[in-house]
Amino acid sequence: MDPGYLQTPIAYLKGVGPNRAEVLRSELGIETFQDLLNLFPNRYLDRTRYHKITELQQSSAEVQLVVKIIHLKTVEQKRGKRLVATATDGQSKMELVWFRGHRWIRESITFNEPYVVFGKVNFFNGMFSMPHPEMEPLKKHEKGVRLRMQPLYPSTEKLSNKGISNKVLIGLVQQLFNQTKGRFEETLSQPVLQSLKLISKSEALFHIHFPQSSEWLAKAQYRLKFEELFFIQLQLIQKNQEHKTKIKGYPFPEIGDYFNTFYKEHLPFELTNAQQRVIKEIRNDMGQTAQMNRLLQGDVGSGKTIVAFMCMLIALDNGFQACMMAPTEILATQHYHGLKELCDKIGITISLLTGSTKKSERTEIHQGLRDGSLHLLVGTHALLEDVVQFKNLGLAVIDEQHRFGVAQRSKLWHKNELPPHILVMTATPIPRTLAMSVYGDLDVSVIDELPPGRKEIKTVHRFDANRLKVFRFLKEEIAKGRQVYIVYPLIQESEAFDYKDLMDGYESIVREFPMPNYQTSIVHGQMKPADKDYEMDRFVRGETQIMVATTVIEVGVNVPNASVMVIESAERFGLSQLHQLRGRVGRGAEQSYCILMTGHKLSDDARTRLETMVKTNDGFEIAEVDLKLRGPGDIMGTQQSGVLQMRIADLVKDSAILKIARGAAQQVLRQDPQLSKPENTAIKNTLSQMMRYKNIWNYIS
Ligand code: ADP
Ligand code: MG
Helix, strand or coil: CCHHHHHCEHHHCCCCHHHHHHHHHHHHCCCEHHHHHCCCCCEEEECCCCECHHHCCCCCCCEEEEEEEEEEEEEECCCCEEEEEEEECCCCEEEEEECCCHHHHHHHCCCCCCEEEEECCEEECCEEEEECCEEEEHHHHHHCCCCCEEEECCCCHHHHHCCCCHHHHHHHHHHHHHHHCCCCCCCCCHHHHHHCCCCCHHHHHHHHHCCCCHHHHHHHHHHHHHHHHHHHHHHHHHHHHHHHHHCECCCCCCCCHHHHHHHHHHCCCCCCHHHHHHHHHHHHHHCCCECCEEEEEECCCCCHHHHHHHHHHHHHHCCCEEEEECCCHHHHHHHHHHHHHHHHHHCCCEEEECCCCCHHHHHHHHHHHHHCCCCEEEECHHHHCCCCCCCCEEEEEEECHHHCCHHHHHHHHHHCCCCCEEEEEECCCCCHHHHHHHHCCCEEEEECCCCCCCCCCEEEEEEHHHHHHHHHHHHHHHHCCCEEEEECCCCHHHHHHHHHHHHHHHHHHHHHCCCCCCCEEEECCCCCHHHHHHHHHHHHCCCCCEEEECHHHCCCCCCCCEEEEEECCHHHCCHHHHHHHHCCCCCCCCCCEEEEEECCCCCHHHHHHHHHHHHCCCHHHHHHHHHHHHHHHHHHCHHHHHHHCCCCCCCCCCHHHHHHHHHHHHHHHHHCCCCCCHHHHHHHHHHHHHHHHCCHHHHCC
């Protein structure tokens, strides 16, 4: 079959025509033969089974029965009439109901003749009723092509109103198989098919629409899911290779004095194995002539900062500058202080640039960056302003990437002739399956090990009613010299409301923990940066024991003496946010605690989030649960969600197939990068057809 044939407009399929074509297009997005072929059933119905009326239940599932019609009447109702047939299966009675087409039905029904009726049932006036059943005399039904498993296609209200029932769709797909003789071009190569024992494309398409058994259905689904994921992976891997050959970067071959001196004489602790491995990976990347674009994932507290710092030293060793950008002023300031201590030991200059940097200081920084006397710059978005010009920026580190848009990231590129190497650090791991499918071969380094001696944070869920007990516990901890965070949600849409919650909370805390025995800080988004810093500072220095805050403290703040994190209205936070917040404690040697406070009314999802937090400290495990709860589109943002709308594969459920597909795609490209071997012709053609007919592959930047 000529593949072009499948691009025929659907109106030309026998039984369609212009009117139905329009409905198919608007309701199901079907424009061509190909689109209809790719309309995979949502479910299948075992049509070998007939229900008894006594077995019926109120549910959304279709059922099939054999009944005789014993009575027919028209009932007047507010608008129009309905035709009601009383039917029996010999034991009990039910009703069949029509709201239109009465005359035709009256004329075609024969009393006391067995019919196979099929549809959804409602329970109404003490009896089950089936509106607009599909029906057929039993005799005819048994003679017809018996579909053991009947496909149930996606359906909409409008489709059925316009007469395109499931039965009609089945007919159209059957027609398509007749016209094409069920022979379709293979899209995979023989080696791939054989090594993975996949069935052919034609077999798969036949059994996905008309499965002859559940074994065949499973094989068909597997093959089609594999294919879908395989081609996505193929595209992503190719893109990545292209990026690597096209986008040049400055190679940093030298490991020089800064790095070596720091490593030998000033490392404040021994690096974990994971940290060492990751530094090696990054070092290797930066040694190449291609621009590095690497994601560094590591759970909160896994020690990403020191890794970033040592990579910055490599840039310096090669005569380049480096910068680190953080999403909030508090975090940038903390990074600055932490890094400054290290810089001073080896004679590196470093400055902090944020929205509140004074003008005179700013001018000095700009000058230092331009003449190269300033080596490192730490800051917020302020780094992206046009006036910030580096002499030669070699590495840009971006902390906590989920706060920055891609557009902002690319701005950094334009500060040089060649783009700097980019290292994006995140503590919110993108689930591996998702990272793989969205980024393909994006380079990811993972720190999967915490520094030694860390204790698991004990997490509990407490209801608001137990608040007094919680307060008592806080007092005990404070008496031991520890510090406590109490965090309130602040979500934009209801900001005024949330703000009130925060202030009420603050007041009740101050009442419960009165001065002078207790000192309480408060930090929120509506405060002036200077006030925020002041309050934050007091807490960091241990002058206050309690920090009441909104999520501004979410990211990165490091106060090792803080051992309790109380999260108010915890049901309103997402999983990754909860995990981030919890990561603020457990940074010192003490046993730390996270207390999730909620009311009694909780949605199922909220309950799952809380249970997950109580059960595990592992960021990757939490990310996988998050993916299951929210779905991939939500996690990646709308930007990339296009790619995630797959036809048959499901990123959450089919991660095992994804891994196999990715491995297969890598192997094919490794052996034949241009896909020029004869055995790969089918793959090559399919790829180019995908590009031509469906431009869904443009999502990746
Ligand atoms: P994150 O990955 O969350 O950004 P940080 O870089 O802030 O983590 O590190 C958390 C804390 O752990 C810091 O106080 C840091 O000094 C410390 N740390 C980092 N690496 C090690 C290590 N290998 N051994 C001991 N402590 C470490
Ligand atoms: Mg950090």
